[in-house]
Structure formats: structure tokens, C-alpha cells
Amino acid sequence: MLNTHQSVGTVLLMISTVSLAQDNAALHRLAPVAKPLSQTVAFNLDPKKDVFSGSTVITLEVLNETSFIEVNGLDYNIETAKLNGKQFCNLESQMLKTGKVKLSCEHSFPKGRYTLTMDYTAPYNRKSVGLYKTIDNGVPYLFSQFQMSDARRAFPVFDEPEYKIPFKITITAPEDQKVFTNTPLLKTTKSKGLVTHYFDKTLPLPSYSLAIAVGPFEVLKVPGMSVPGNLITPQNKSSLAAYSIENTPKILTALEKYFDIPYVYKKLDQVAVPEFPFGAMENAGLVTYREDILLIDPARSTQRVRIDHLNIITHELAHQWYGNLxxxxxxxxxxxxxxxxxxxxxxxxxxxxxxxxxxxxxxxxxxxxxxxxxxxxxxxxxxxxxxxxxxxxxxxxxxxxxxxxxxxxxxxxxxxxxxxxxxxxxxxxxxxxxxxxxxxxxxxxxxxxxxxxxxxxSQASFPLLTVEQKGATLTISQQRFAIHGQTVPSQTWHIPIILRYGKGEQSATTSLLLDAQSKQVTLAFEPEWILPNANVTGYYRWQLSSENLIGLTQHATSKLNTREKLDVLDNVEALLDAGKIDTATLMTTLGHYTNDDHPEVAKTALTSLLSQYHLYKENIDQKRWAAFFATYIEPAFKHYGLTATKEEQPASSEIRAQLIEILAFETKHSEIITHAKKQALLYLSNADKVDPYLVESFLKIAAYYGSAELLKAYQQQFESTTNPSKRTHLLSAMGYFGEPALQQEMLKYALTKQVTASDLGYILAGNKQGKARKARYQKWFYNNFTSLKTKLPPFAVPRLPFYLFSRCDTSHLNQAKQFFEPMRSDIDGLEKSLQQLELATKTCVNKKQRELSSITAFLNQLS
The missing domain is CATH 1.10.390.10 (Neutral Protease Domain 2)
Structure with missing residues (x-):
């Protein structure tokens, strides 16, 4: 329905835009001339080779008389394609640039049921998508990653989620390989050193949920589940599987109870994958995980790692109902x-x-x-x-x-x-x-x-609520939250709101649905303090008057829970971005929370304070920053120290890691640097003796001030360790080597086969530490862009501009725009990335110009 105020020109533009979108969709969606009913696929797979072959039979229904059918396809080579049914046809194939294969017959054929038979060959992908090959400690393995639309790289398929059908998979592989897919194994046959594995038919599935794993795996049973299941790892890594085996049955039971529907698939295997571009993938009955997520030692892991481990397993198993079923x-x-x-x-x-x-x-x-x-x-x-x-x-x-x-x-x-x-x-x-x-x-x-x-x-962004108080009556208004200096359209939402308020010992809540521009609500009494987002249930920001914000801050320690305090801190920082308060107000507010009883709150306040330092450190003289460090950072370091106490909370350990990094990198704190170097060497010889919360900090600091011998030691252990977490720690630290020659050597190493496509981002991230290192990294990035583009998975390429630098320098932005300009139309998604980069950079630069005097005044008060 068109709004009555729209002009004819606007209407014509809308019609044109809709038509263009429909045409673009038609280019990428399969022609709706046929739909699959079921499919069998037979793979011939050997991880030691670089190519594989396969054949498939798709039972399909032709919906209308046609002379062609489309399936999805990328990278494979079709050797034969035949259509059998009411008529027979040898099909001519044409692989299109949009991920489709057009299969044409010399004559038309009527609607009805047919079988489409195809034989093909294909290379194993080496960028962690489709059916891909990876080498782990010298041993080749095969894994699949088919979401979003990469099943089409492994076999001809109707690779759209609406085509949800049963599949039956057969895999022939050398007899020294273990083979897994979504369903239980029914039988095997052997011939000339090869084993053919016949798997049960799947329930109806979208193609993106199919999965394959082939290799000399170690396999452990997972008892206590409603279906059989295994935990599958590459060689010499199953010793780290106990935590997953302990928790998976509990998680599955909790999900079955929540849905009140038993897990419907016949097995539940989970696979640790050494090269993986995502955290995990919910393939029905064969869930895959990046190995450092699935394989952890809880005694040597941080609380954040344990939470991620449990969250991600639960996330993937939840998809078995919502996503697969x-x-x-x-x-x-x-x-x-x-x-x-x-x-x-x-x-x-x-x-x-x-x-x-x-x-x-x-x-x-x-x-x-x-x-x-x-x-x-x-x-x-x-x-x-x-x-x-x-x-x-x-x-x-x-x-x-x-x-x-x-x-x-x-x-x-x-x-x-x-x-x-x-x-x-x-x-x-x-x-x-x-x-x-x-x-x-x-x-x-x-x-x-x-x-x-x-x-x-269906709308971007979120509301900003403004709360005005007159006695016991509140007026709550909404507008779109907007970052200062950015132009955005007006929007409204239907917002469920829960307010909490109090006076003395009284405390109460009230709920409302804000479905208009503003509403009034009368409270049970006139409050001394108001919290507009009780227990952080709402997806919105909020703004109080200065008087109400002071009242809330004064009562925060005794009246707010930890979640609510964290929301106050994040909300105040957002108000600065919106231009509703200045930096001095933000930093004053943060200062009230740096010694909060809960270290998570103290950590959040210190993190926000340090983010202001990182933003303005090059614009304000070091004398003023010395006062900042003396007021906030050095006392905190003195309180937390270099070593953990037995009873401290995990957030305290996280604060310590943050403090030693900032002091080592920014003030060259000699005690910390010396200690970090010793701890890094200790980690290389006996990892269990180093505080898991400080491992990466020690390794990074040691690298930043380290030698060629240390780089060689990092590389050797990175290439030889069978511990996924240790591998990730070393990978993250290697990007931090500070000496120019060592930084260049590390960047060169990043493009070798030892560093996989899914590993690359860890190394690149470390090169943003230090102005001179950042400049060398940017030069290397531009000189090696073709190699980076070739190495990364296709979906990561449009985001390459964001690997460059912190987004607060217009000269860097202009250089990036000039470099990427010729590629805008060739790399799908690059245009949007550059727009985002430009807006973020200009916004950051404007914020610094707007707030420099405010933060300077705040720092002057500390001197």
C-alpha cells in the first residue's frame, strides 16, 4: 500500500527498484520448472588426492512442460547428465556464473516424475567451504561446510532451503579411513583396498544440513543420550574430549525437555575440525565444530572459554529442532x-x-x-x-x-x-x-x-527512550537512536518496557507496551531513582534527566543487580556516541564503578575508560595521560597484581590480563615485560604452569618485545602441537612481533600453507598494535591483496577492508577507497563494506573533534 504523500516520481522509483530486485532474485534462484523429491549421492573420496568423483540420482517432479532444468553447481565438471521418465534425454550442461547449472534438452518434455542422473568430478576445496581438504599435523582429512550455499560445490543439488528432501549417501574411501555422514552406517563392502560405506536414508533435510567427514579419526562413545552418538577427533586429540562428553547429554536432555519433543535423528555425532571458518555448524546428526571450541581442558581454560564451549554446543543442538526439523x-x-x-x-x-x-x-x-x-x-x-x-x-x-x-x-x-x-x-x-x-x-x-x-x-537500529519525571508521573517518549552526525529516518517501534523504581526501602516495577510516540504512566509512589530497563529485558537505549541519572548512580550499588549496572555503563557510553552527554560526564560516571563489588562491573568500567584512552592518546600530551594512568590504571594493577589469588572471581583474572597488556604496550612497564617473557618461555616448555587467563597476554607481550629465536619457537610449537587451544594462543600471539623484520617475516608466514584460511584473521589482528607496525602492515596488506583474496573463503573477501586499520583516520580511508575502487563491481558485497567503513571513519573523526576539549578538561582535573 502506498502512502498518500508519495510523489509519482517516488512511486515510479519504488516500482523500478522492486522490479530490479525481482530480476536479481531470478538470476540466483533456480528456475521453478522442477522440484526434487529425493536424492542419492555416491562419492569416491580419498583425502590423499586433490580431486574426487561422484554420481547422483535425483528423483524430481517436472512442474510444467519445459526443455530445461536447473540445479545448483560450482567448481565441478559434469561428465554425463541424463533425464529418464516420460521421455529420455541426454542433457547438455552449462554452468552459469550465478551458481547454477542449466541442463538443456534438444526437445521439450511434459510435466511428471523423472530421474535425473549425473556423473561428475571436482577438486577438493582448499578454502574451508564445500567439500574441502585440510592437513593436520601432516595428515590429510576431508570435511564439509555447506551453509550458506556451498553444497553445490560438492555435488549437483537443488541447493535452496525450501527443497527439503530425504538424501541417501554412499561413500567409497580407502580402507584406512573412517567415514561419517548424517545417518548411521548400514553396511560396508570391500574391494581392492577400498571400502564402500552405505548409510541410512536421512529424514527430509535442506542440502545445507548435509555433512561428510573422512579421515583416520579417533572416535569416543558419548553415553547417556536418547540416541547413539560419538565424539570424533583428528589423531592424538581425543584426550581433550571429556568435557564435551560430560556436557552433551545434559544439554540434549534440557533441549528435549524444553521442546517436549525427543531428538528426532537416529544418531548424534560431533566432530572436531582443525580448519573451520565458523565456530560450528548444525548438520543434522553430524555437528561440526572448530576444534578449539569442542576440545577443551576445563581445568586449563578460562571461564569465558567454558561458557563459549557450552553455549556453542547448545546452539548447534538447538538447531536440530529449529533449523533442521x-x-x-x-x-x-x-x-x-x-x-x-x-x-x-x-x-x-x-x-x-x-x-x-x-x-x-x-x-x-x-x-x-x-x-x-x-x-x-x-x-x-x-x-x-x-x-x-x-x-x-x-x-x-x-x-x-x-x-x-x-x-x-x-x-x-x-x-x-x-x-x-x-x-x-x-x-x-x-x-x-x-x-x-x-x-x-x-x-x-x-x-x-x-x-x-x-x-x-524489519527496521534497522532500535529506540532511544526519553524518560521525564513529574512527581509520580513519567512521560516516556521514543525516537530512533542515532549516532551523532549521522542522518537516519524517523522510526517508531512497539516496545515492551519494564521499569523499576524505588524510594528508601520501597522498590516496585511497572510494565507497559509503548506503541505510540509517547505515553504517560503513573507510578505507585514518587521515586528517588528510576531504572528504565529492569533486568535488561528490553532492546533499547534510555535517557534520564541529569538529576535522575545522578539519583540512579547514587543508588546503583545497593539497589541494582549486576546485569543492571552493566547496562547503566553501556547505556551511558552509548549516550556519548549519540551526542547526548559529553566525554567528561561519561568518564566521571565510569569512575564511580571501577571499584564495584562485582569485578565484572569494575572490568567493564575500566574497559570503557581505556577505550577513551586508545581513541585520544595521540591527540593529548602524555603528561595528562600520566595522571589518568596514576588515577585509574596503576592503582588497579596494584590491587590485582601479577598473580591470581585462590578465591578470586574470573572477572578479576580478566581485569588483570587487560591491565598487564595496557601497561606493557603503552608504558613499557619493565616488571610486567620481564615477567611476561619468562612466563611465555615457561608456557612453551610446560603450559600447565601458566595462568590460563594470562597465557595470551604473556605470549603477545613477549612477542612484541621478542627475538627471532622466540618467533621460531612459536612457529615450531604452532606447527607441532596437538592441543587446539595452544595452537590458537600461539596463532594469536604471532601477529604481535614488534621488530620490523620479525613483523614482515610473520606476515610472510601468514600466507604459507602452515596457516589455513580460517586461521589468517588471528594473525592479521595483532598487526594493529602500535602506529609504526600498523603502517607496515597496511603497506604489506595492499602489496599482498591478491594473495589474501585467493587464500580467504569467498564470503570473507568483501570484508577485507575491515582487516586494514582502526576506523578513525581519513587519510587511511581515502587510501582504501582509492585501492578498492576498481573492484567495487567485481566483488559482491564490497560496495556495502566500503560504505560502512567510510561512515564509521567519518563518525569517529567527528567524535574526536567534538569531544577533544571535554576529555582534555576531564584529564586536567586529574593532574
Whole structure:
């Protein structure tokens, strides 16, 4: 429906844009002339080789008379293609640039049921997508990663999520290889040193949920589950599987209880993958994980690592219901798959392990900084290409999860759970859309769920609530949160709000749905303090008057819980970005929390203070910063020291790591540097003797001030260790070598075969430490761009501009724009990345210009 104020020109532009979008979709979607009903695939796989062969038979229904069929395909070579049914045809194949293969017949054939038979060959991918080969400690393995749209690299397939069908897979491999896929093994046959593995037929699945693993694995049984299952690792790594084996049955049971539906697949195997571009993938019955996530030693791991381990396992197992059992119709609802799995993972992890305090990781805070940018897209948006999928995909996890949590708290946990159960039962083994879930939640709650959810998922950004108090009456208004200097359209939302307020010993809450520009609410009494986001249930920012903010700060220690204090800190920092307060106000507020009783709050306050230092350190003289360090950083270091105490909380250990890094890198603190060098050498000889919270800090500091001999020692252990966590620690540290010659040697090493495509980002990140090192890194980046582009997975290439530098230097921005200009139309998604980079850079530069006098005045008070 068109708004009546729109001009004819605007209407014509809209029609043109819609037509263009439809044409673009047609280029990438399969022609709707046929649909698959079932598919068998036979693979001939040998990890020692570089190519493989396969054959497939697709039972399909031709929907209308046609002379061609389209399937998806990339990289493989079709040797034969035949269509059998009402008519026979040898098909001519044409592989299109849009990831499709057009199979043409010399004559038309009528609608009806047919079998499409194809034989093909293909190379193993070496960029961690499709069916790919990796070498681990000299041993080759094969793994698959088919999401988003990379099953088409491994075999001819209808590679769209709506085509959800049963598959039957057969794999022939050398007899010294173990072979796994989604379903149990039915039988094997042997011939001439090869074993053919016949696997059971799958339940209906989208192609992206299929999986393959081939190699000389170590395999451990996982007892205590409702179905059989294994934990599968590369050689010499199964000793680190105990924590996963202990927790997986508990997680699966908790999910079965939540959904009130048993796990439906016939087995549950989990695979540790040494080269993997993502954290994990929820393939039905054969879940894959980056090995340093699945294989951990809890006694030698930080609390954050243990939380991530549990969260990610729960996330992937939740997808067995939401994603595999119920599947999206198209990629525009991928955000909801990931949002739901992230939300319930947080819920189950905290339920099973409350001692880890995983509920203090407030996902909305991770989302909002990015979501506030004018260039950010809604999490539910049209999808045509993989670049469209990857654009802000991570935002779907955090923003989507936060929105679902908000709605759950609004509806009530039991009501929300019943809606989810009804939805999964109704669409089991089918495809569904977001609106189907909204409908299920609305029916069970009798509330307008769609109005709330659509307002958050179909619009970018989020609301800023302004709360004005007159006695016991509050006026709450909404507007779009906007970063200062950025132009954004006006928007409104349907916002579930929970307020908490108090006076003396009294405390109360009130709830409302803000579905207009503003509303008034009368409280039970006139409060001394107001918290606009009780227990951080809402996905919004909030602004109080100066008087109310002071009142809240004065009562924070005794009246607010830890989650709420963390929200106050993050919210105040966001108000600075919006230009609603100045930097002096922010830093004064942060100073009230640096000695909070809960170290997570103290850590957050110190982190925010240090972020201001990093932003302005080159614009303000060192005398003023010396006062800053003397006021905040050195006293904190004196309090926490270099070594942990037995009873300290994990957040205290995290503060210590942050402090020793800032003091070592920025003030060249000799005691810390000497200690770090000794601890780094100790870690290389006996890793168990080094504090796991400080390992990476010690390794980075030692590298920054280290020698060629130390670099060689890091490389040798990186290449030989079988401990995934140690490998990641060394990988992260190697990017920090400070001497120019060693930095160049490390960057050269990053492009060798020892560093995989999924490892590369760890090394590149370290080169942003130090102005001179950053400049050398940028020069190397431009000189080696072709090699970087060749090495990285395709989905990572459009994001390459963000590997360059911190986004606060217009000269660097101009250099990047000039360099990437010729590639804008050749790399899908690059244009959007450059727009985001330009906006972020200009915003940062403007903020520094706007706030320099304010932070200078604040620092002057410390001198």
C-alpha cells in the first residue's frame, strides 16, 4: 500500500527498484520448472588426492512442460547428465556464473516424475567451504561446510532451503579411513583396498544440513543420550574430549525437555575440525565444530572459554529442532534460526551452570554499536546472494536473541515456551517463515506479537527512550537512536518496557507496551531513582534527566543487580556516541564503578575508560595521560597484581590480563615485560604452569618485545602441537612481533600453507598494535591483496577492508577507497563494506573533534 504523500516520481522509483530486485532474485534462484523429491549421492573420496568423483540420482517432479532444468553447481565438471521418465534425454550442461547449472534438452518434455542422473568430478576445496581438504599435523582429512550455499560445490543439488528432501549417501574411501555422514552406517563392502560405506536414508533435510567427514579419526562413545552418538577427533586429540562428553547429554536432555519433543535423528555425532571458518555448524546428526571450541581442558581454560564451549554446543543442538526439523523457506529467515539458537543457548547454559554467570553477557550490548550505524540493514531483509546473507549476519545472532528474550519476558516464559512447542510440532519436517512463529506466539498469548517483532526485525537500529519525571508521573517518549552526525529516518517501534523504581526501602516495577510516540504512566509512589530497563529485558537505549541519572548512580550499588549496572555503563557510553552527554560526564560516571563489588562491573568500567584512552592518546600530551594512568590504571594493577589469588572471581583474572597488556604496550612497564617473557618461555616448555587467563597476554607481550629465536619457537610449537587451544594462543600471539623484520617475516608466514584460511584473521589482528607496525602492515596488506583474496573463503573477501586499520583516520580511508575502487563491481558485497567503513571513519573523526576539549578538561582535573 502506498502512502498518500508519495510523489509519482517516488512511486515510479519504488516500482523500478522492486522490479530490479525481482530480476536479481531470478538470476540466483533456480528456475521453478522442477522440484526434487529425493536424492542419492555416491562419492569416491580419498583425502590423499586433490580431486574426487561422484554420481547422483535425483528423483524430481517436472512442474510444467519445459526443455530445461536447473540445479545448483560450482567448481565441478559434469561428465554425463541424463533425464529418464516420460521421455529420455541426454542433457547438455552449462554452468552459469550465478551458481547454477542449466541442463538443456534438444526437445521439450511434459510435466511428471523423472530421474535425473549425473556423473561428475571436482577438486577438493582448499578454502574451508564445500567439500574441502585440510592437513593436520601432516595428515590429510576431508570435511564439509555447506551453509550458506556451498553444497553445490560438492555435488549437483537443488541447493535452496525450501527443497527439503530425504538424501541417501554412499561413500567409497580407502580402507584406512573412517567415514561419517548424517545417518548411521548400514553396511560396508570391500574391494581392492577400498571400502564402500552405505548409510541410512536421512529424514527430509535442506542440502545445507548435509555433512561428510573422512579421515583416520579417533572416535569416543558419548553415553547417556536418547540416541547413539560419538565424539570424533583428528589423531592424538581425543584426550581433550571429556568435557564435551560430560556436557552433551545434559544439554540434549534440557533441549528435549524444553521442546517436549525427543531428538528426532537416529544418531548424534560431533566432530572436531582443525580448519573451520565458523565456530560450528548444525548438520543434522553430524555437528561440526572448530576444534578449539569442542576440545577443551576445563581445568586449563578460562571461564569465558567454558561458557563459549557450552553455549556453542547448545546452539548447534538447538538447531536440530529449529533449523533442521523446522527449516526456513528462504535465507531471509536465517536470522531467526540463529537468533533462536543463540537465545536458547544462553538460557540452557545458565540453567545448567549458574556458577558461570553466563547471564552477564548481555548480547544486546554487542549488537547495538553496529545496529546504530546508518548503513546497517534490518536483520530480516531480502536475500539474493551470499553477500546479502553475510551482510550483518552476526547481528542476527545478538540482536535477534535479545529481541526474543524481550518478547519472552513480555509474554511470560511459560507462554513463550508453549508457543514454541506448538510451532515446532506444526511445522516438523516442513518449511516455515517468521510469520508462522509470530502466529503461534500470538495464538497462545492473545497479544499482538507480530506488531512488536516486525517493528524490531524489519527496521534497522532500535529506540532511544526519553524518560521525564513529574512527581509520580513519567512521560516516556521514543525516537530512533542515532549516532551523532549521522542522518537516519524517523522510526517508531512497539516496545515492551519494564521499569523499576524505588524510594528508601520501597522498590516496585511497572510494565507497559509503548506503541505510540509517547505515553504517560503513573507510578505507585514518587521515586528517588528510576531504572528504565529492569533486568535488561528490553532492546533499547534510555535517557534520564541529569538529576535522575545522578539519583540512579547514587543508588546503583545497593539497589541494582549486576546485569543492571552493566547496562547503566553501556547505556551511558552509548549516550556519548549519540551526542547526548559529553566525554567528561561519561568518564566521571565510569569512575564511580571501577571499584564495584562485582569485578565484572569494575572490568567493564575500566574497559570503557581505556577505550577513551586508545581513541585520544595521540591527540593529548602524555603528561595528562600520566595522571589518568596514576588515577585509574596503576592503582588497579596494584590491587590485582601479577598473580591470581585462590578465591578470586574470573572477572578479576580478566581485569588483570587487560591491565598487564595496557601497561606493557603503552608504558613499557619493565616488571610486567620481564615477567611476561619468562612466563611465555615457561608456557612453551610446560603450559600447565601458566595462568590460563594470562597465557595470551604473556605470549603477545613477549612477542612484541621478542627475538627471532622466540618467533621460531612459536612457529615450531604452532606447527607441532596437538592441543587446539595452544595452537590458537600461539596463532594469536604471532601477529604481535614488534621488530620490523620479525613483523614482515610473520606476515610472510601468514600466507604459507602452515596457516589455513580460517586461521589468517588471528594473525592479521595483532598487526594493529602500535602506529609504526600498523603502517607496515597496511603497506604489506595492499602489496599482498591478491594473495589474501585467493587464500580467504569467498564470503570473507568483501570484508577485507575491515582487516586494514582502526576506523578513525581519513587519510587511511581515502587510501582504501582509492585501492578498492576498481573492484567495487567485481566483488559482491564490497560496495556495502566500503560504505560502512567510510561512515564509521567519518563518525569517529567527528567524535574526536567534538569531544577533544571535554576529555582534555576531564584529564586536567586529574593532574
Amino acid at each position: 523446522v527449516t526456513m523457506k528462504w535465507w531471509n529467515d536465517l536470522w531467526l534460526n540463529e537468533a533462536f539458537a543463540t537465545w536458547i543457548a544462553s538460557k540452557i547454559t545458565h540453567q545448567l551452570h549458574p556458577e558461570l554467570e553466563s547471564n552477564l553477557a548481555l548480547l544486546q550490548h554487542y549488537a547495538m554499536d553496529f545496529d546504530a550505524q546508518a548503513t546497517t540493514s534490518p536483520i530480516q531483509k531480502p536475500i539474493n546472494t551470499e553477500a546479502d546473507i553475510m551482510d550483518g549476519l552476526w547481528l542476527a545472532y545478538s540482536k535477534g536473541s535479545a529481541i526474543l528474550y524481550m518478547v519472552e519476558q513480555w509474554l511470560g516464559e511459560d507462554v513463550f515456551k508453549q508457543g514454541m512447542r506448538n510451532y515446532v510440532r506444526q511445522y516438523a519436517h516442513k518449511n516455515a517463515e517468521a510469520k508462522d512463529l509470530w502466529s503461534a506466539l500470538s495464538k497462545v498469548s492473545n497479544k499482538e506479537v507480530a506488531a512488536v517483532l516486525n517493528s524490531f526485525v
